[in-house]
Amino acid sequence: MRTEPTLRIPFGVLGLLVALLVYGGLIARYIAPLMDGWPALGQLPIYVLLGVVWLLPLKRFLIWMETGRWG
Numbered sequence: 001m002r003t004e005p006t007l008r009i010p011f012g013v014l015g016l017l018v019a020l021l022v023y024g025g026l027i028a029r030y031i032a033p034l035m036d037g038w039p040a041l042g043q044l045p046i047y048v049l050l051g052v053v054w055l056l057p058l059k060r061f062l063i064w065m066e067t068g069r070w071g
Helices: 008-035 040-053 058-067
Strands: none
Touching (some): 008 040, 008 058
C-alpha cells in the first residue's frame, strides 16, 4: 500500500477518459454506419459486446494506477 500521493492516479483517470473518448469516436465513426439500417434488437448485441470489450485491459490499468506495475 502506498503512503504518499502520486500523479499516476490523476494522469491515469485523464488517460482513461481520453482512451474512452477515442474508442467511442471510433465506434461511432466506423461501426455505427455499418449497422445504420439494422433494427434496434439487431444492434443491441453488438453494442453490448463493444461496451464490454473496453473493460478487458482495465484491470491491468487500474493496477498500474495504484502500484506503478503492470502485473
